[in-house]
Amino acid sequence: MTTFHIAPLNNDITAALQHKIDSKTKPIGSLGQLEKLALQIGRIQQTQTPALNKPTIVVFAGDHGVAHEGVSPFPQEVTYQMVFNFLQGGAAINVFTKQNGIAIKVVDAGVNFDFNQHPGLVHAKVALGTKSFLHEAAMTPAQCETAIERGAAVVKELHEQGCNVIGFGEMGIANTSAAAVIMSLLCDIPLEQCIGRGTGLDDEGLIRKKVILAESMIRHNKIEKTPLNVLSTFGGFEIAMMCGAMLQAAAAGMLILVDGFITTSALLVAAKINEQILDYCLFTHQSNEQGHSLMLAHLKAVPLLSLGMRLGEGTGAAVAYPVIQAAVSFLNEMASFESAGVSNKA
Ligand SMILES: Cc1cc2ncn([C@H]3O[C@H](COP(=O)(O)O)[C@@H](O)[C@H]3O)c2cc1C
Ligand SMILES: O=C(O)c1cccnc1
Secondary structure, three states, rough: OOOOOOOOOOOOHHHHHHHHHHHHOOOOOOOOHHHHHHHHHHHHHHHOOOOOOOOOOEEEEOOOOHHOOOOOOOOOHHHHHHHHHHHHHHHHHHHHHHHHHOOOEEEEEEEOOOOOOOEEEEEEOOOOOOOOOOOOOOOHHHHHHHHHHHHHHHHHHHOOOOOOEEEEEOOOOOHHHHHHHHHHHHHHOOOHHOOOOOOOOHHHHHHHHHHHHHHHHHHHHOEEEEEEEHHHOOOOOOHHHHHHHHHHHHOOOOOOEOOOHHHHHHHHHHHHHHHHHHEEEEEEEOOOOOHHHOOOOOOOOOOOOOOOOOOOOHHHHHHHHHHHHHHHHHHHHEEEEHHHHOOOOO
């Protein structure tokens, strides 16, 4: 497996950054979480004047064999249909990225459809969807490795083009099932608490999803619960690619915008491989999908927004982006007590 060298954040600049934040014309701490964000971004970039360059959201799409077991109210075809929607600019993620000046890249990680060449689509297909993990491992270890490497390659290229802030999104019918099992095994949380309604299962559908996922876990209960085994047995190609992409982004010192339930499950795998990655992550929102709040708590992550969204695609990251811009702007542009001649006596 490729190793990713992720540097721990150097503390040399921390005191100077905190002093700069505290010297701004405002009561100490009054910009709340924005102040923590500014400190983290300054530490990641090792500068008191950070900049957000070429912000990009990469949407990885992949199909899941387990979609055929009735764990999602939507058919598998919706995955490739949504890829066309992304390419035509009609999906929620297109609207929010456009609104906030974020570039978007769509990656075919393993959709069950043969796409023609398209300038907006990166062809990184590992296979035409995973196998159903109810019956066999979703992917082979070699496929998992390939997906991780291809995800890393996408990020490497963006970084070389000057991007230093990258968000991740996904599309893959049934991927809340994959994410729930990954969460249960890697966080050691009972499966029941990790399973939600996904795209909107009714009560009966939710019970079916719970039965199928519990049976799947029993089928594979002999596997050693290493992050890579869990990923290859239950994951999707889009989840594995996001995992590799995130590890590469941290290795390159980029800011990582973490989206909802599925994106966070990819980070969970990445963090179990190298926990240093967490220093580079900004948790953009708390999804309404049951399990996301517990997953975030496991990672000791405080999300920026909580809007009751449960869509994926990277939409939480795109919507939260102006908040991240606000943190950088106040640090760079606000006057200090001294420069503005404002009295700093409480
Ligand atoms: C039209 C449509 C657009 C979407 N965009 C993201 N998802 C989201 O829903 C799927 C996961 O939910 P489940 O596990 O219940 O299938 C993923 O594709 C996810 O990104 C969508 C789902 C649908 C139907
Ligand atoms: O939070 C998410 O990422 C999510 C939740 C439900 C369905 N699809 C995605």
